[in-house]
Amino acid sequence: MATPPLLALRGICKRFGVVQVLADIELEVRAGEVVALMGDNGAGKSTLVKAIAGVAPADTGVIEWEGRAVPIRRPHDARDLGIATVYQDLALCGNLDVVGNLFLGRETRRLGFLDEVEMERRTRDLLERLSTGLPDLRAPVVSLSSGQRQMVAIARSLLWDPRILLLDEPTASLGFEQTSEVLDLVDHLRDRGVGVLLISHNLADVKALADRAAVLRLGRNNGFFNVNTASQEQIVAAITGATENVPRRMAHREVDW
Amino acid sequence: MKGMRNERDNPQAEAAAHTADPRPSRPGRAIADVVQRWTAAGRRRFIASELGSLPVVLVLVAVWIVFQLLNPNFLSPRNLSNLSVDIVGTGLIAVGIVFVLLIGELDLSVGSISGLAAAAFAVLNVNNGVPEWLAIILALLVGTAAGTVQGFSVAKTRVPAFVVTLAGLLTWNGLMLYMLRTSGTINLDENGLVAKLTSYYFSNEGVAYGVAAFAAGLVFLMSYRDRRRRQAMGLPHRSLRSIGARTGLLAVVAFAAAYVLNRFQGLPLALLIFLALVGGLDVVLRRTPYGRQVYALGGGIEAARRASLSVVRVQTAVLAVSGTMAAVGGLFLASRITSVSQSSGSGVLLLNAIAAAVIGGTSLFGGRGTTWSAVLGALIIQSIASGMAITDTPIALQFVITGGVLFAAAVIDALSRRSQEAHGRA
Incomplete structure (x- = not known):
C-alpha cells in the first residue's frame, strides 16, 4: 500500500440499546475519490455518518486518518481533522x-x-x-x-475547505437545476482532491458521479462495487438483500441477541 | 439581487428616490407604486418578524394615553421619574430571564435568588459589619453561584430548567429564611451605598443631556463605521439617510427623557445603571461569539451541538447570568425600601419579571429577543401598576389587566413564529 486512504473505518460497531445498528463496518475513502454509500432505509447510513462526524461516536472500532488511528469522540474532533458534514436534517439554527x-x-x-x-x-x-x-x-x-x-x-x-465531505442525501429537497449544481460541485471537489462520502438513493446520480459504491444492509457491509463495471442490478440486489455479500450474517445476529 | 437587498434595507430611501423621479408620470400611479412598495416591504418585515419592538412601543403609548386621560398627573415628571426607578429592580431580573428564554428554557428561581442575595448583603453588612462594597460583591456572587449550580444541573441531568429552578425557588427561599431567622426584618443604612442606588439623582442637568448625547453619538458612530466597512467591501449597507433617521429618533427619545427627568430631580442613578447594563449585555448577546452561542442553542440544541458548541458550558453560563442579574435586581429592590425582610423576593416579583421579558417581545420558544425587551416590558407592567395606583383602581383589576397583556404578548409571539415557519415552508 503506497498511500494510506484519507479516511478508513475498521470494524465500526454501534448499538442503541439492544439494537445493533452498525456491525463491523469497513469503509475507505481516498483523497479525490467519491464513494457512494447506499442502502435501504434503516441500513445505518446516517448513523455511520454521525459516527464519523463525532455526533454519535461508535462504540467500538477504529477510525484511521491517513493510516493513523484517531479518536473522534465529539463533533469538534472531526471538524479539526477536516471532516465536514451535511446532515440529512441539515442541522441549521432556524x-x-x-x-x-x-x-x-x-x-x-x-x-x-x-x-x-x-x-x-x-x-x-x-x-x-x-x-x-x-x-x-x-x-x-x-x-x-x-x-x-x-x-x-x-x-x-x-x-x-474540508478534506473529507460527508453528504447525507444532499439533493433530497433540491429541484432539477440545483441538483445538477450540487453534483457538479461534488465533481469539482473531487478534482481538487477532496474525499467525498455521498449518501444517495439515486442510482443514476451514483453511476454518473461516484467512483465506488459501498452498500450497507441491516447495519452491515453488503458489498463494494466499482460503479463503472458493476451493473445496476447487482447494486440493487445488494441493497435489497437479494444477494448476501457478507456470509454468516444471521449466525452472527443470533449470537448478538 | 444586490438591488433587491438594498431596497429591503431602506425602503424609505428607495421610495423617496422613486417619488423624486424626474420623468413626467401620472402622480396617481407614482403614489400607488410607492404605497405598493411600502406595503410589500412591510409584509416582508412582518413575515420575517423584523417588525421589532414597534407593537410593544405602541402598547406602551396606548397605556400612557389611557392613564393620562384618567389622571392628568400620570405623565407628570414626578410620576415618570418614579416610574423610571421603579422598573429597575424587576427590569434587571427580567434581563436575566431574557437570557434564559433565549436558550428556550425558563428560570423560576430568580425571585428567591434576589431575596437570598439581598438577605446575604443585609446579614453581612448590617449584622456582621462587613464593609458595604465587599458585602455587595459577595451578595452578587451568591446569585452567580446559585445560578451556576442550577445551570450545571440542568446541563448535566437534562432535567428541564423550569423543574430544576422550581426546586431552586424553594431551596434558596429556605436558605434566605434561615439566614434571617434571628433578625426578621433588617433595615439598611439610609446613607449607605445600596440605599443610594435608588435614592441618588444627578441633580446637574448636564448629566442627563450628556448621557443622551453620548448614547446617540455612540450609536451613530457605530452605524457609520459599519456602513463604511460594508461599502468598502461592496456589501449592502444602510443609506446615510436611514442611519440619520434612526439616530435622530433615538436622540429625540433620549433628550425628551432627559428633559422630563431634569424637571423632577435629574437623572436617577438607578436608571443609568439599568440602561448601561442592558446596553452592555445587548452587545454581549448580539456582538460576541458567546451571545451567538446563546441564540444558537435557542434555535436548535442539536444543531448547536453538531456545530461543536459546548451545550453544557452555554447552559451553565446562561443560568449563571440570570442568577447574577437576579442578585443585582434584589439589591435594587432592597435599596428601594431600604430594608430586607422575609418577604423579599416573594410574591408577584418572579411573575412580573417573566412577564416583562415576554411582553417586551422575547420569544417563549427560544432564540428570539433582546435585553431591551426587558426594559420595554418592565415599563409597561410598571406603568399599569402606577396608573392603577394613582387612579385608585383595586389591585385585583391590576392583576387581571397585566395578565391580559401577558396573554396577548404570548399569542403574538406564537403567531409570529407560525408565520415565519409557514413562510419557510412555501
Whole structure:
C-alpha cells in the first residue's frame, strides 16, 4: 500500500440499546475519490455518518486518518481533522441568519467581537460561487425555502475547505437545476482532491458521479462495487438483500441477541 | 439581487428616490407604486418578524394615553421619574430571564435568588459589619453561584430548567429564611451605598443631556463605521439617510427623557445603571461569539451541538447570568425600601419579571429577543401598576389587566413564529 486512504473505518460497531445498528463496518475513502454509500432505509447510513462526524461516536472500532488511528469522540474532533458534514436534517439554527449559520462555532472575530462584515463578505463570495439565486444573507434561515436551506447547509460544510465531505442525501429537497449544481460541485471537489462520502438513493446520480459504491444492509457491509463495471442490478440486489455479500450474517445476529 | 437587498434595507430611501423621479408620470400611479412598495416591504418585515419592538412601543403609548386621560398627573415628571426607578429592580431580573428564554428554557428561581442575595448583603453588612462594597460583591456572587449550580444541573441531568429552578425557588427561599431567622426584618443604612442606588439623582442637568448625547453619538458612530466597512467591501449597507433617521429618533427619545427627568430631580442613578447594563449585555448577546452561542442553542440544541458548541458550558453560563442579574435586581429592590425582610423576593416579583421579558417581545420558544425587551416590558407592567395606583383602581383589576397583556404578548409571539415557519415552508 503506497498511500494510506484519507479516511478508513475498521470494524465500526454501534448499538442503541439492544439494537445493533452498525456491525463491523469497513469503509475507505481516498483523497479525490467519491464513494457512494447506499442502502435501504434503516441500513445505518446516517448513523455511520454521525459516527464519523463525532455526533454519535461508535462504540467500538477504529477510525484511521491517513493510516493513523484517531479518536473522534465529539463533533469538534472531526471538524479539526477536516471532516465536514451535511446532515440529512441539515442541522441549521432556524433563528440565525445565513451568515450566522455558516460560521456557527467558528465565528470570525475582530477585537473579540463578531466581525459581521467580514463574515457576510465571505458568505456572499462563497454562495455566489456555489449557486445562482442568492438568498437574503440576513434573513433567518427558517424563512428560506427548503432548497435554499439545503444550499446553506452545503455552503457551511465547504467554508473551511474540508478534506473529507460527508453528504447525507444532499439533493433530497433540491429541484432539477440545483441538483445538477450540487453534483457538479461534488465533481469539482473531487478534482481538487477532496474525499467525498455521498449518501444517495439515486442510482443514476451514483453511476454518473461516484467512483465506488459501498452498500450497507441491516447495519452491515453488503458489498463494494466499482460503479463503472458493476451493473445496476447487482447494486440493487445488494441493497435489497437479494444477494448476501457478507456470509454468516444471521449466525452472527443470533449470537448478538 | 444586490438591488433587491438594498431596497429591503431602506425602503424609505428607495421610495423617496422613486417619488423624486424626474420623468413626467401620472402622480396617481407614482403614489400607488410607492404605497405598493411600502406595503410589500412591510409584509416582508412582518413575515420575517423584523417588525421589532414597534407593537410593544405602541402598547406602551396606548397605556400612557389611557392613564393620562384618567389622571392628568400620570405623565407628570414626578410620576415618570418614579416610574423610571421603579422598573429597575424587576427590569434587571427580567434581563436575566431574557437570557434564559433565549436558550428556550425558563428560570423560576430568580425571585428567591434576589431575596437570598439581598438577605446575604443585609446579614453581612448590617449584622456582621462587613464593609458595604465587599458585602455587595459577595451578595452578587451568591446569585452567580446559585445560578451556576442550577445551570450545571440542568446541563448535566437534562432535567428541564423550569423543574430544576422550581426546586431552586424553594431551596434558596429556605436558605434566605434561615439566614434571617434571628433578625426578621433588617433595615439598611439610609446613607449607605445600596440605599443610594435608588435614592441618588444627578441633580446637574448636564448629566442627563450628556448621557443622551453620548448614547446617540455612540450609536451613530457605530452605524457609520459599519456602513463604511460594508461599502468598502461592496456589501449592502444602510443609506446615510436611514442611519440619520434612526439616530435622530433615538436622540429625540433620549433628550425628551432627559428633559422630563431634569424637571423632577435629574437623572436617577438607578436608571443609568439599568440602561448601561442592558446596553452592555445587548452587545454581549448580539456582538460576541458567546451571545451567538446563546441564540444558537435557542434555535436548535442539536444543531448547536453538531456545530461543536459546548451545550453544557452555554447552559451553565446562561443560568449563571440570570442568577447574577437576579442578585443585582434584589439589591435594587432592597435599596428601594431600604430594608430586607422575609418577604423579599416573594410574591408577584418572579411573575412580573417573566412577564416583562415576554411582553417586551422575547420569544417563549427560544432564540428570539433582546435585553431591551426587558426594559420595554418592565415599563409597561410598571406603568399599569402606577396608573392603577394613582387612579385608585383595586389591585385585583391590576392583576387581571397585566395578565391580559401577558396573554396577548404570548399569542403574538406564537403567531409570529407560525408565520415565519409557514413562510419557510412555501
